[in-house]
Amino acid sequence: MKRVKLIVAYDGTNYCGWQQQPNAITVEGILNEALTSLLKEEIRVIGASRTDSGVHAKGNVAVFDTCSPIPAEKISYALNQRLPEDIVIQKSEETSLEFHPRRCNCVKTYEYKILNSDFPSPTHRLYSYFVYKKLDLEKMKLAATFLVGEHDFKSFCSIHAQVESTVRTIYSIEWKQDKDLIHIIICGNGFLYNMVRIITGTLVQVGMGFYQPEHVREILELKDRKAAGPTAPAKGLQLNEIRYEV
Amino acid sequence: MKRVKLIVAYDGTNYCGWQQQPNAITVEGILNEALTSLLKEEIRVIGASRTDSGVHAKGNVAVFDTCSPIPAEKISYALNQRLPEDIVIQKSEETSLEFHPRRCNCVKTYEYKILNSDFPSPTHRLYSYFVYKKLDLEKMKLAATFLVGEHDFKSFCSIHAQVESTVRTIYSIEWKQDKDLIHIIICGNGFLYNMVRIITGTLVQVGMGFYQPEHVREILELKDRKAAGPTAPAKGLQLNEIRYEV
Numbered sequence: 001m002k003r004v005k006l007i008v009a010y011d012g013t014n015y016c017g018w019q020q021q022p023n024a025i026t027v028e029g030i031l032n033e034a035l036t037s038l039l040k041e042e043i044r045v046i047g048a049s050r051t052d053s054g055v056h057a058k059g060n061v062a063v064f065d066t067c068s069p070i071p072a073e074k075i076s077y078a079l080n081q082r083l084p085e086d087i088v089i090q091k092s093e094e095t096s097l098e099f100h101p102r103r104c105n106c107v108k109t110y111e112y113k114i115l116n117s118d119f120p121s122p123t124h125r126l127y128s129y130f131v132y133k134k135l136d137l138e139k140m141k142l143a144a145t146f147l148v149g150e151h152d153f154k155s156f157c158s159i160h161a162q163v164e165s166t167v168r169t170i171y172s173i174e175w176k177q178d179k180d181l182i183h184i185i186i187c188g189n190g191f192l193y194n195m196v197r198i199i200t201g202t203l204v205q206v207g208m209g210f211y212q213p214e215h216v217r218e219i220l221e222l223k224d225r226k227a228a229g230p231t232a233p234a235k236g237l238q239l240n241e242i243r244y245e246v
Numbered sequence: 247m248k249r250v251k252l253i254v255a256y257d258g259t260n261y262c263g264w265q266q267q268p269n270a271i272t273v274e275g276i277l278n279e280a281l282t283s284l285l286k287e288e289i290r291v292i293g294a295s296r297t298d299s300g301v302h303a304k305g306n307v308a309v310f311d312t313c314s315p316i317p318a319e320k321i322s323y324a325l326n327q328r329l330p331e332d333i334v335i336q337k338s339e340e341t342s343l344e345f346h347p348r349r350c351n352c353v354k355t356y357e358y359k360i361l362n363s364d365f366p367s368p369t370h371r372l373y374s375y376f377v378y379k380k381l382d383l384e385k386m387k388l389a390a391t392f393l394v395g396e397h398d399f400k401s402f403c404s405i406h407a408q409v410e411s412t413v414r415t416i417y418s419i420e421w422k423q424d425k426d427l428i429h430i431i432i433c434g435n436g437f438l439y440n441m442v443r444i445i446t447g448t449l450v451q452v453g454m455g456f457y458q459p460e461h462v463r464e465i466l467e468l469k470d471r472k473a474a475g476p477t478a479p480a481k482g483l484q485l486n487e488i489r490y491e492v
Contacts (some may be wrong), residue, residue: 120334
């Protein structure tokens, strides 16, 4: 038996998120079906990040065990033949039987796109959050600096989350701008439920002038979800990469 | 009566191109319906560029005449309320009654996106041409230089086109690369039917090593569609902008 690791990219638009559910089409559900049909044995993948409905991924990670003689690195090609166009395996490789994608230390990179223009863009509509009020990017960048480092992110966590600790480390928040499109690239050792979307929603409030950048420090200290801004829409978010420490 | 000029953006994925046709959903058809319903008079727009099925636009131009008292610059907002998400008016303004979007001199900018990677990308699948064979970008750039200037582009024109002259001027071909995504930005005084897609298809042949860059000069001289490369897929193409000379 071997354990196979997959790098999975998907357009989240037409899926009820990653996690398998009865009566809903999910990325995990589609992967399990395609793998079971390909390998002729019941397969249940374990995913690294259970992304929400509408969230996209360039590099989510999943593993499964199989006795199939197909070489691990060939599984990507065979599996892509059985997957819809909006889910594409980017890589498959054999990994250690001890490797568990949620229990191993890793660095995750998320990217959030905001379209800041007078009118929405048809071709970006499914992959960005449209904001027509002109954003003050310099204030947003300053506000973001208060979030970098190890903090208790309780204010930036959905009240529906069930976790022991809300302390996380953000390693970096980088910005890229391509005309009207603002990219926020956040890198950390793990993210709470809705954390990137609440951070973005809060930074947008700063960019609109509703809070001063320094207020973000107070929001952190209050440890209260109601202190932070709204949850930005799922469609602007993409899980770019998960890097495991070796 | 006044003439109103619209800047129209659309995601071409779900349309049988710009031009109105019986029994097909087209951008022009949808615009005519929405304008007729908004202005309570029969409206038939005249478009600048009759883009093909699947081609996208950031800035196509259309005009129409109306007796409506709604100020021209407010029509964009009212019209967007009646349009689907994949067609968005970016601007509306009054223009001269003599202005005809196809008869006036203009500079058009098209952008073609190629995804050059081992596997397709789900979120770029509708907006780029996926090529997995590694492309030699330097050779493609050199080949493109032979196309800049005034030339007879008969070799780069669909045999189905009916035009008097196949001479056009390309002002510039610019390149942008963002990781695996190659953008070709072509600017000219007019383009023949399928011209940008045939140019791209030919440059991809060069990038794959099937022709030397200098062969593009011979293709031009042959004035024969069969001498050029294949027509690259519509979905990679976007009409970025049309600038009229004043």
